[in-house]
Amino acid sequence: MLLPPRGNARILIGAHFVNTLGNGAYLTTSTLFLTRSIGLSPAEVALGLAIAAGAGMALSTPMGYVADRYGPKRVMLGLLILQAVCFAGLIGVRGLWSFAPIAGLIAVGESGAKAANGAMIAAAVEPAQRLRVRAFLRSANNAGIGLGALIGSIPLMLDTRSAYAVMLLANSVTFLLAAAVLTRVRLDKPVAARPAEQPRLVALRDRPFLSFALVDGLVAALYNELLTLGLPLWLTVHTGGPLWLVSAALLINTTGCVLLQVWASGGTDGLASAARTGRRGALIIAVACVLFGASTGMPTWAVCVGVLAAACVHVLGELFSSTATWAVIFGMAPDWAQGQYQGAYLTGRQIGNMVTPPLLTALVVGGGGPGWLVVGVLFAVAGTAYPSLVRWGERTRAEPVTA
Template sequence: MAVPRGTATLSLFLPCRGCGRGRAGKTLFLTRSVGLSVAQVGLGLTVTALVGLVASTPMGYLADRHGPRGMQIGALLASAACTAALVAVRSFATFLVVGVLMAVADAASRGARGALIAGAVPADQRVRTRAYLRAVTNVGISVGAVIAGVGLAADTRTGYVVLILLDCATYLLAAAILLRLAPLPPMPAPAHGPRLIALRDRSFLAFTVLDGLMSMHFGLLNIALPLWIALHTTAPRWIISACMLVNTVIVVLFQVRASRGTGELAGAGRAARRAGVVIAVACALFAASGGAPTPVAVALLLAGSLMHVLGELWHAAAGWGISFGLAPAHAQGQYQGAHGMGMQLGGMVAPVVITSLAVGWGMPGWLLLGGLFLLLGALVPPVVKWAARSRPAEVAPEPAAV
């Protein structure tokens, strides 16, 4: 796999972060070791998600103004400190404080990462770079899942603390590695007009909402499918792990290839439309597995997982191409932060929507979800054309028929 110019250093810190991530471990630590209730942890996660949503664009603006490399390093150091502080949490109040600070650090990291790629990599290689990074990150996440499994199996405070400190160490290592990347100059703010222009860009915000709602499809594999398999199919439980494995392997092997043609707005719009189609097909296959004989159910579930991951690849590539392509050169950080708001929105509503429809309604719910994803994908190309027409002349991308 050819590595785009400027990617070598950037690619190093992402898998390190993936290795130590363990929301499941942190949640179990808070409930089983600290003694918080499930309701308290859920409320805290909701509050921190809202804080991250609000902070995304302003943090991206700061990355533009002060330089993305320094902002990213600062965010990683702050994340390390907040992660280590979890060990000292003894009450809901302290958990909330640490969680809010962590959400702000995550928001800073999102905007800075986008601006860092935009500044360090040529424009025609940005999407390919994001694809390469995502493939490498999935390798790191897989390794991290194995490490986390050991700690979770121990189910002791010592085991959880070790996992948290390992997570902290990955942030510190990531920050150290990023020092190898040359600093990028801050982008001067416009002399006149509003500062947070991404929040006034109606066409870009429309795309962000569509893309965020489309991102609910991640919940199909992580939330709905395990429950569906366990409650509504005759398939053996190991098929859940097999579906996850299919997803991880395909992302690692084919994310870069799937990003071809999405560096331009027209190609990215078409990729979003294709993503909606194949995710809808995946929903239909998952629905058909309910009540089917075991061999048929297994085949349908694996086929649905394959269709889903194809949609995931195209959806991810389309989002990168459109968010980079619509952002003014001086505001890549805040536009990437604003784009991240959509993903957070999708992550917040997905558990309720996905479980209510797919698990609660059964086959009709799966088909309704498929229709929703089909509609969302179909709406992206016209919104992208609207956004391309509304760009200021000095930053307007080449309009192309989608």
């Protein structure tokens, strides 16, 4: 099936695709807009984004709780409007201390929207369809980001403040359009009430889930950074391979995620099968790391063949790993706390995003081929840990999480 099912599922995916078009354009142009148009130094950009990331990480679980408490649709609409206002407000930024608060609001809105979106999927579609809809969502995300990046090349070529301003306003419009589309989602079931004996932020007291979030957050951050950070650094320092291999590997990855994510989600229908899928995905990515490392010191043609083969293997493992992530989050979260569990997982993912760049740089640049093997071992260890973590979580699902 090339399209998601009619009704809520198709509305959710359509809204997400519209929004990611603008996000892709902004991501492509953001660095040059902030430095060349606003005049921030690279250090100021990094500091502002670090402050924003901290705010997003600290508030992701509380924002998920708000989505559970007041309804994911209502919260999602509010956060989309907030982000529309903030992106338009970037036009008026004149320095670090006007940039940092807006960037912080954008980060909080983004992390809150991700948590609310997961809760919306849980509330808007039947449990048996959640993974499939989530897979369609990721396909739409990759397609939207890719097309948005092409659109973002226009203001990059013009490189004028007016072009960047138009891009920011267009991105704001996509948030408003996405909100308009989401108003059509029908949530027939009332928001599930929190049982009186359960703590408000139950996800933060769920040790099996938090352990999974930390392990899987590192795995997800690593497989995302392999192609955008590890590969270009390794090509530059340790091989004579051409840098166009980075673009080719990213093209393979994007195409695979758009075309095959729904296929990869098939057959995963519970926590036990999610654990097996996660283990399979991590071990496949470990094989990709071995292929990357084996090309060190090889002739240029061999480096090209090795990188392209590794990219094909990598995307297959990524598809299975992402499927397992969604299945475990949906499966471990009670219906009344889907939002905060999505937010708690995002915290683990954000921790992985902080740890991964220095770790990957040290291993790939400092270690070369053997460094790639160490990265592969990390994936293999994480993959073998998945079943134990999930079984731990399954045992505690029947037990109340108390203070």
